[in-house]
Amino acid sequence: xxxxxxxxxxxxxxxxxxxxxxxxxxxxxxxxxxxxxxxxxxxxxxxxxxxxxxxxxxxxxxxxxxxxxxxxxxxxxxxxxxxxxxxxxxxxxxxxxxxxxxxxxxxxxxxxxxxxxxxxxxxxxxxxxxxxxxxxxxxxxxxxxxxxxxxxxxxxxxxxxxxxxxxxxxxxxxxxxxxxxxxxxxxxxxxxxxxxxxxxxxxxxxxxxxxxxxxxxxxxxxxxxxxxxxxxxxxxxxxxxxxxxxxxxxxxxxxxxxxxxxxxxxxxxxxxxxxxxxxxxxxxxxxxxxxxxxxxxxxxxxxxxxxxxxxxxxxxxxxxxxxxxxxxxxxxxxxxxxxxxxxxxxxxxxxxxxxxxxxxxxxxxxxxxxxxxxxxxxxxxxxxxxxxxxxxxxxxxxxxxxxxxxxxxxxxxxxxxxxxxxxxxxxxxxxxxxxxxxxxxxxxxxxxxxxxxxxxxxxxxxxxxxxxxxxxxxxxxxxxxxxxxxxxxxxxxxxxxxxxxxxxxxxxxxxxxxxxxxxxxxxxxxxxxxxxxxxxxxxxxxxxxxxxxxxxxxxxxxxxxxxxxxxxxxxxxxxxxxxxxxxxxxxxxxxxxxxxxxxxxxxxxxxxxxxxxxxxxxxxxxxxxxxxxxxxxxxxxxxxxxxxxxxxxxxxxxxxxxxxxxxxxxxxxxxxxxxxxxxxxxxxxxxxxxxxxxxxxxxx
Amino acid sequence: xxxxxxxxxxxxxxxxxxxxxxxxxxxxxxxxxxxxxxxxxxxxxxxxxxxxxxxxxxxxxxxxxxxxxxxxxxxxxxxxxxxxxxxxxxxxxxxxxxxxxxxxxxxxxxxxxxxxxxxxxxxxx
Numbered sequence: 001x002x003x004x005x006x007x008x009x010x011x012x013x014x015x016x017x018x019x020x021x022x023x024x025x026x027x028x029x030x031x032x033x034x035x036x037x038x039x040x041x042x043x044x045x046x047x048x049x050x051x052x053x054x055x056x057x058x059x060x061x062x063x064x065x066x067x068x069x070x071x072x073x074x075x076x077x078x079x080x081x082x083x084x085x086x087x088x089x090x091x092x093x094x095x096x097x098x099x100x101x102x103x104x105x106x107x108x109x110x111x112x113x114x115x116x117x118x119x120x121x122x123x124x125x126x127x128x129x130x131x132x133x134x135x136x137x138x139x140x141x142x143x144x145x146x147x148x149x150x151x152x153x154x155x156x157x158x159x160x161x162x163x164x165x166x167x168x169x170x171x172x173x174x175x176x177x178x179x180x181x182x183x184x185x186x187x188x189x190x191x192x193x194x195x196x197x198x199x200x201x202x203x204x205x206x207x208x209x210x211x212x213x214x215x216x217x218x219x220x221x222x223x224x225x226x227x228x229x230x231x232x233x234x235x236x237x238x239x240x241x242x243x244x245x246x247x248x249x250x251x252x253x254x255x256x257x258x259x260x261x262x263x264x265x266x267x268x269x270x271x272x273x274x275x276x277x278x279x280x281x282x283x284x285x286x287x288x289x290x291x292x293x294x295x296x297x298x299x300x301x302x303x304x305x306x307x308x309x310x311x312x313x314x315x316x317x318x319x320x321x322x323x324x325x326x327x328x329x330x331x332x333x334x335x336x337x338x339x340x341x342x343x344x345x346x347x348x349x350x351x352x353x354x355x356x357x358x359x360x361x362x363x364x365x366x367x368x369x370x371x372x373x374x375x376x377x378x379x380x381x382x383x384x385x386x387x388x389x390x391x392x393x394x395x396x397x398x399x400x401x402x403x404x405x406x407x408x409x410x411x412x413x414x415x416x417x418x419x420x421x422x423x424x425x426x427x428x429x430x431x432x433x434x435x436x437x438x439x440x441x442x443x444x445x446x447x448x449x450x451x452x453x454x455x456x457x458x459x460x461x462x463x464x465x466x467x468x469x470x471x472x473x474x475x476x477x478x479x480x481x482x483x484x485x486x487x488x489x490x491x492x493x494x495x496x497x498x499x500x501x502x503x504x505x506x507x508x509x510x511x512x513x514x515x516x517x518x519x520x521x522x523x524x525x526x527x528x529x530x531x532x533x534x535x536x537x538x539x540x541x542x543x544x545x546x547x548x549x550x551x552x553x554x555x556x557x558x559x560x561x562x563x564x565x566x567x568x569x570x571x572x573x574x575x576x577x578x579x580x581x582x583x584x585x586x587x588x589x590x591x592x593x594x595x596x597x598x599x600x601x602x603x604x605x606x607x608x609x610x611x612x613x614x615x616x617x618x619x620x621x622x623x624x625x626x627x628x629x630x631x632x633x634x635x636x637x638x639x640x641x642x643x644x645x646x647x648x649x650x651x652x653x654x655x656x657x658x659x660x661x662x663x664x665x666x667x668x669x670x671x672x673x674x675x676x677x678x679x680x681x682x683x684x685x686x687x688x689x690x691x692x693x694x695x696x697x698x699x700x
Numbered sequence: 701x702x703x704x705x706x707x708x709x710x711x712x713x714x715x716x717x718x719x720x721x722x723x724x725x726x727x728x729x730x731x732x733x734x735x736x737x738x739x740x741x742x743x744x745x746x747x748x749x750x751x752x753x754x755x756x757x758x759x760x761x762x763x764x765x766x767x768x769x770x771x772x773x774x775x776x777x778x779x780x781x782x783x784x785x786x787x788x789x790x791x792x793x794x795x796x797x798x799x800x801x802x803x804x805x806x807x808x809x810x811x812x813x814x815x816x817x818x819x820x821x822x823x824x825x
Contacts, residue, residue, distance in 0.1 A: 309796055309797065315770065315780070315796075315799045316795075316800060317801055317802045319802065320802050324789050324792045326789075
């Protein structure tokens with residue numbers, strides 16, 4: 001996470017600048033004083049020589065004046081460089097050295113008048129070496145500077161010796177023979193000069209002392225400022241750390257925006273988690289919320305309009321302004337670290353910071369309302385589905401069984417024809433037909449009080465209306481959404497059917513009890529068959545009702561027929577009853593029936609298993625019989641009765657091809673064996689698309 | 701206290717007055733106008749403390765009226781309450797930008813109206 005810059009650091013930088021400025025001012029003072037001294041010395045020299053005489057200087061005076069002129073030039077240059085802030089430290093020492101040198105030379109020009117002996121010049125220069133060392137080592141406590149100054153003075157001394165002899169028209173000599181100026185020359189007036197030089201040194205010492213005092217005062221103040229600033233920095237750091245702790249841990253997205261809608265440095269960590277980005281500080285708040293300028297133009301404009309009101313509208317009440325907050329309970333799409341897009345619901349509130357006349361900045365507080373919104377939505381959905389169920393129950397009760405049955409069957413037919421019409425929706429007549437069907441489902445659902453069905457049918461109708469009335473293309477996308485919508489209506493009907501089934505089961509129970517059949521082992525077996533049928537039909541996606549009628553109470557040979565009966569029921573579920581769409585397309589009710597009746601005829605028991613399914617396909621049985629060589633060639637026009645017999649032959653059909661023989665299946669030989677063993681008979685009645693009935697007659 | 705009530709329906713003006721009268725205001729506190737131009741004349745000839753403006757008034761829309769009085773120095777910060785049935789977001793935005801202080805959504809409920817008004821007219825004993 002990018003740490004926001006701490007403002008205290010900026011303060012420290014300003015402090016350093018301030019100190020540099022102070023130092024510079026101190027130097028300037030010294031520079032000015034030096035300048036005045038040189039000026040006074042020059043004026044003094046001129047006055048001693050007298051102005052008229054100054055117009056025709058002798059050679060020595062010229063020499064001195066040239067030195068002074070150079071002095072002024074370099075002082076001016078130094079002053080200029082000082083103002084430009086370049087080479088400050090080096091300039092300071094060079095200039096100090098040259099100052100003292102020039103002071104010495106200027107004094108020497110005064111001495112020239114009293115002593116016509118030029119040799120004095122170098123005497124003075126020699127003396128200056130001594131005083132250089134004394135003055136500098138006293139004042140600077142700086143070894144390098146003393147050494148440097150000494151070397152410079154020695155060089156000057158040599159210069160004086162050379163130039164002095166030259167002025168007198170004599171050759172240079174190190175020894176002093178022939179009255180030459182030489183390095184070891186000594187004059188009796190030197191003691192007086194010592195006093196003059198000490199005085200000059202004193203002036204310089206005073207200047208440096210003033211400067212030192214400045215330095216001491218400065219450094220004391222600097223220390224004081226430093227500790228004050230350190231304390232301030234400490235305070236700021238502490239406050240920042242406290243802020244940071246708060247901003248790192250608060251479970252709200254906090255940020256500040258300025259009048260240009262820029263986001264400030266200080267924001268909470270939670271904000272970055274909420275929006276899944278670390279790029280926060282310095283960004284425009286509008287970009288931050290809506291990065292896509294092309295796609296989110298309208299949202300950006302709305303947000304900008306709102307922000308402009310928050311910052312500059314002074315007339316409207318806060319409540320009024322917040323009522324148009326575009327970021328209240330706003331759904332945003334966030335790309336997380338692995339690039340997955342997530343939906344978040346955030347709620348932003350805006351708080352003005354500043355006085356009433358001008359808003360400096362605005363604090364935005366984001367709250368994550370994703371979980372709350374989701375919970376609310378779920379609660380709402382649950383409530384709605386409960387309401388729909390209650391409505392369905394009351395609608396079922398109000399309609400009564402017959403009207404409900406008619407409604408459900410008619411509607412399912414209608415929906416089915418809509419499903420069949422979907423591929424051809426581009427045709428005007430088909431579209432109109434589908435529209436009429438769905439419209440009538442909606443109408444009757446509304447009339448019966450099934451509001452959910454009516455609402456879902458209305459949605460499907462709306463899709464078709466788009467094509468019919470607004471000329472939207474009947475493309476694949478539309479077809480698939482129509483299909484989805486119709487399927488939803490189907491599932492609504494399933495839910496109603498389920499409720500209705502629970503009702504009938506509920507109401508049929510006391511009747512069974514009244515028949516007095518409860519408790520017998522045959523009843524328990526029939527109950528388990530009912531359960532089996534229900535489970536199987538769910539698995540094969542069929543809708544089958546199992547009807548059992550026990551007219552005998554109990555069967556003495558029940559144990560021996562249990563397995564055959566299970567086989568027969570299974571066959572009826574698997575292969576007898578067709579799937580709902582096939583049934584509907586044959587014009588039969590979607591729901592199939594399997595009836596098992598046990599009755600008595602004299603001494604015999606009659607067990608009937610009947611379904612209202614597809615019936616036996618004799619053509620397929622014949623083909624199969626020929627394949628299996630159970631029917632001889634040339635005997636193809638064999639009777640249906642013989643074909644039925646084939647079904648009960650072992651191995652006529654195996655698991656592999658059961659599905660090919662619609663209406664009948666496996667294991668009828670098992671049934672035949674069991675019935676034969678009990679001394680009974682089997683009879684079969686079947687009709688295409690009406691169903692099949694197997695009757696077992698078994699002697700008691 | 702001078703409250704200027706601007707609505708072309710007298711029934712509405714009476715409703716507003718009755719709500720305020722229940723809280724101690726009297727007929728002397730009210731000025732009434734049935735359209736924007738009359739309202740503007742009254743506003744410029746007297747000093748009004750609070751405006752109650754209907755969104756739809758003849759001869760000048762409520763919004764234009766607000767813009768006009770806001771342009772004057774006298775009413776730069778005077779409370780203006782808009783009575784409106786247009787509570788859609790963009791309408792409220794427009795009202796804010798015109799200079800409205802607050803708004804009350806129609807149909808008016810006495811308690812809610814007083815709740816809003818009391819923030820601007822102050823309570824009477």
